[in-house]
Structure formats: structure tokens, C-alpha cells
């Protein structure tokens with residue numbers, strides 16, 4: 001399946017019934033379901049990741065661009081990735097540099113999980129959200145449907 005489908009149409013996929021639709025069909029269905037006003041942020045298209053390995057380090061050179069697309073703090077994403085990957089990383093001038101060799105699909109898989117956990121609204125499945133902290137708890141506030149959902153602390 002098209003990678004974009006996994007993110008855009010996770011609501012359909014999770015219901016487990018419509019896996020066979022292609023991307024265009026899914027998009028059409030999504031457009032039919034939601035009013036035009038919300039269309040702009042319906043799609044969360046991550047830019048292609050520029051991953052390079054040099055020696056025992058792996059660099060994502062457009063990390064800031066990815067963080068901007070997700071509308072999240074690069075450090076927050078980095079914290080999630082390093083914890084999941086059990087490694088250390090630094091963020092410098094828009095790049096993320098990881099200790100160790102990691103293939104691109106590791107990052108893609110983890111970023112998708114990050115998106116599901118920290119970007120997509122659990123209620124309406126749209127990506128137009130903000131993280132809000134109250135004391136020691138964090139919440140996702142959805143700009144589309146107004147839902148406030150608690151999220152895991154990193």
C-alpha cells in the first residue's frame with residue numbers, strides 16, 4: 001500500500017474493512033466524509049527523509065523539515081526515537097545524528113508510531129493538533145474536533 005495511505009487513512013485501516021482501496025479511492029472517501037474546510041490538514045505528508053550513514057553514525061539531514069511538518073519540537077521527536085532505538089542522538093542545525101547504523105525504514109516505522117501517538121487526534125484521527133502540558137501531564141488538543149486526549153510522557 002502507498003505509504004501516504006497509512007498515515008492519511010489510518011482511520012479506515014484501523015476499522016479493518018477497507019484495506020483494498022487504493023489511495024485515490026480513499027482520498028475520495030475521505031473528502032466525502034469531511035467538509036472542505038478541514039481538507040487542508042487532512043493529509044499529513046512527511047517529506048522524504050534524507051538518511052545517510054557515515055562510520056558508526058546515522059544522520060537525518062532534514063530532521064527539522066520533518067519536525068515542522070509534524071508541527072512538533074524536534075527535541076521531542078528525537079527523545080522518542082532515541083528511547084525506542086535505545087541509542088543516543090544529537091540535534092544540531094536542523095540535523096539529527098544518531099549513534100549507530102540504522103536503515104531508513106527504522107526511522108519511517110518509528111515516525112509513523114510517533115505520529116499515531118503524539119500527532120494524530122485519537123478521536124477524529126486528524127493531524128491538526130497541539131501538545132499541551134498541565135503540571136506533569138501532557139495532552140493532545142485537537143484543533144479540528146476539540147478533543148483533549150492524554151498522551152504518554154516521554
Ligand SMILES: [Zn+2]
Pocket residue numbers: 121122123124125126142143144145146147
Ligand atoms: Zn480530533
